[in-house]
Amino acid sequence: MKKTIFIITLVFAITLFTFIVTSQMPGWLQFAACIGILVVYGNYLRRNLKNASGGFGFIMIRGTAGFNTMKKFAEKYPNLSKELCDFGLTIGFGILYSFYLFKLSKKFFIHALILIAMSGGLYYLALQNSTIDTTFAILFFLFGFFGSGAYLLGQSLVNIFTTPNAPPAIAPVIPGVTIPLYAILSIAVIAFVHEVAHGIMCAIYKIKVKSSGILLFGFIPVGAFVEPNEKEFEKKKIEEKRHVLIAGSASNLLFFFIFIPLWILPALSAPLFVNHLNLSLTANSTINRSFDDSTVYSINGVNVTSLNDVKINQNTITIQTDKGTVKTKLVDFKIDSVTNNDNKNILYKGEIVYDVEGIELTDTANLRNLLNSRKLLTVKANTSMGVKDVHVNADGKMGITFEETQPTIDFTEEGQWTWIANILRTIADFFSLTAILSLSLSLFNVLPIFITDGHKIVYDQLKEWFGSAGVKIAITISIILALILLVNLYPWFSKLF
Known part of the structure; x- marks a missing residue:
């Protein structure tokens, strides 16, 4: 062509x-x-x-591009590469498997200390009402990415059947649809890192690589590959095969930590090139237009000079500007339709809901969580037409839909060098997404599902331990996890229709 x-x-x-x-x-x-x-x-x-x-x-x-580079790296850093793979096995499958592999060696204790620190951090976050819980942290310590990843899938599966209209916990990675279009480059980077790591370990263990390349879906890179000689690979010791297989996930985890400073440093540096924030009013704002393009001094009593300082966790805010003080809501929750017959003469199209049971609406998930937790037959809703007693149906819903919420205000950064701040934030956004995708691939690839390296590791290990019975166990685990994954994808696909 x-x-x-x-x-x-x-x-x-x-x-x-x-x-x-x-x-x-x-x-x-x-x-x-x-x-x-x-x-x-x-x-x-x-x-x-x-x-x-x-x-x-x-x-x-x-x-055959990159063959010589992979061989040179393998010749120069064989021990470092093996150590990274050993650590990948500990993070991938937890402290118990690490003890099985390394016994009471110096390597085991070093891995254990790192794993304790990481698990302790996760446990602390769980105690601070994070989105993860203490069980996740414990399973990560015991069984690594395998245990914690399987737990997340199982937890999401339970939510699908027990929580009405549970938001999708998993979605396919589609640039431009579920993630930004520039993620095409992020996927290419992490796929390249993943497969080069496999190639390096093949070179270290003298396994011939027949070809390497890239996997596309249309024009979107969805992966890369290194194609080893399968006969040579199968003849290798299980220890060597484990290293080759875990290399991709281990390298993605390593690059997750490399990407973090590349994400944080530009994000923290951006405010240095901003003089002040301006308040911009959108078309649907009810604020006096004289406040448009005014200089912002503080938001809810906190001084601000750049977007980094804007931390808002409520809908109603007070803004101090050079033209005075203004109090406003970030978005209006305007009723679009009322489907619950019991509420049709209580709530009306165009009516704005401010709070329910004294809790201010910040998004629709906030309302859904409130109704599910209170389990009341009626709730008090403060609206633009007064306080009303609103009926809740058996599914824990008020039976209303809102118009698509549009922001009433926006903040823009001003200054001679603001363009540099914009570039730095673009860099930060790219590396933050790349870091998250790299960690996600590292975790997913360890899960023993048929298409992953984790499946091959678990398959070989269980076969060594239990023979033909181990093979059946490995296949059963893969089938169960694959089915759970497919069910978890259902809520996302159902929202398309």
Whole structure:
């Protein structure tokens, strides 16, 4: 394929994809159209690129690029690479498996101290009412990513069946749909790191690598691969195979910690290039227009000079500006429809709900959690038309829908060097997303589900321990986790329709 034609078709596909993603079409149609574009473009690339294979939009582009670099790294840092893999096994499968592998060695105690520190941090966060709980921290210590990841899947599964309208805990990673479009580059980076690590360990253990390359879905990179000689791989000792398999997750975990300062330092540096904040009023704001473009001194009594200082956890805020003080709500929760017949003569379309049972609305999840926790037949709602007794149905719902909430105000940074702050925040956003995706891939890849390296590690280990019975156990675990994962994806897909 000529480069000019390739560039033209790529730009056209990305432009069309972006147009659909940013359109207002129904979710299911938007999703179907995006998948359709990726399938068509992927098949087009497969037919026109050399060394390409695949189907249904997925395309594997093979080559030999990077072989020499991986060999040189393997020759120079073999011990360091093995140590990283050993640590990856401890983090991946916990303190008990680490003890089995390393006994009461110096390595075990070092790993144990690090694991205790990480688990202790998670336990502390759980006690501070974080989104994780103490069970997660304990399972992470005992069974690593395997135990804590399986627990998260199980916990989410329980929520699906016990909590009405539970928000999706898991969603497919689709740039432009579930994550920003620039995540294409993030995925490419972490996939490259993951597969190069596999290649380095293959070189260390003298396993021939037949090819390496990238896996695309349409124009979106969804992975990379290193293709070892399977016969040579299977002949290796289980210790060596474990290292080759865990290398990808271990490297993704390592780069998670590398990405953190690349995320935090630009974010903390951005305010240095900002002089002050300005208050901007949106079209639906009820604030006197004279406050538009005024300089902000403080929000809720806290002095602010940049967006980094804006920390708002409530809907009603007080802003001190150079033109005076203004009190406003960030968003208005305006009723769009009333579906509960008991409330049709109580609540009305266009009415604004301020708080329920004295608790201010900050988002719809806040209201849902309130109703589920109180389990009342009626609640007091403070609205733009007064305080009302509102009925709650058997499902713990008021039977109302809100119009899409639009912010009433916005804050903009001002100063001669604000453009530098914007660049730094863009860098911070990229590395924060890349760090999160890198950690997520590290955790997911350890879970023993058929397509992961974790499955192969668990399969080989259980086979060594229990023979043919171990093989059956490994397959059973993979089937159960795969089914739980599919059920967890259902809430996200159901919201498309």
